[in-house]
Amino acid sequence: MKFLRHIRDWATIAMFVVLFLTLVAGIVSRYVLHAPIAWTDELAVILFIWVIFFTGGFSLPYKEHFGFDVVYDMLSLRSKRVISIVTSAGLAAVLIYSLPFVWDYISFMWRERTAALQWRYDYVYMIFPIFQVAVVLGLLRRLVRLLSPKYWEAEI
Template sequence: MERLTAIGLWLRRRAENIAALMLAVMFVAFIVQVAFRYLLNLPVGGASELTVIMWLWLVLWGASFVLKEREEIRFDFLLSNVGPKARRVMSFLACAALLFLYGYSLPAVWDFVTFMKIQETSYLDIRYDWVFSIYVIFAVATLLRYAWLLLATLRGRDVEGARSAGAEGDQ
């Protein structure tokens, strides 16, 4: 079990490293874009395109692999006003609904992303299937996360209560 925890921590650190690298690329591309546009009066579309692609990848990568469950932003005023049993039922229903929705949409998402290989970005000539492939990764990671939460709820864990307590303990 300790070995799995160590591997998980190592993987989490690498995911954070990749997110930091994407943020650095996005920042440099933004600075290049500003410098070329306002200092040299030469708009550079590739830098703008790279900034947008890095933002898309950074947000979905972070949501998939970096963000912890208790760090997600939610409106939990309803959950915080009910007991543990009601929270477990609500968590079960939310997990089941999200698993159904993401699972149902996954084939269509896959079809769309693979179809987009026919088109490339305007400046950098990156195929759109590569650009949008992060959403497939995000959807699969979200399915795995909510399957794990559903199993934890079925085992009697008050996932939302633990989440709220964890968030308060972090402050």
């Protein structure tokens, strides 16, 4: 497991570094050399998409995701547990239900290519179903812990 975490962390770092270097190359080529490189903007957008969904699906713990918890924080532990079970199960169900539709659309996108790099769009957006599966697995793990008499308080 530790080995997989290292791979995840290094993949995230590598994507961030390449994203940063791509942005710097685009800025330097446009404003210093006055010869813009067309593909830097496109690569930056693609890397941004991959960084966001990869990090959101694999690196960011559920408790650190953005949420509106003003009302939630005022509830009792039992109420928080019920709401957490319902929302986790609901979100997992929506993601599982939508996965075939997402896959169908992404499979259709092999026909289209990006403007500058000429990469197939199915490769560009393949991170989204990967993200969905990762989030569903995380939610199912969370549900098991929420339903466990021993671990549920740690998940709140």
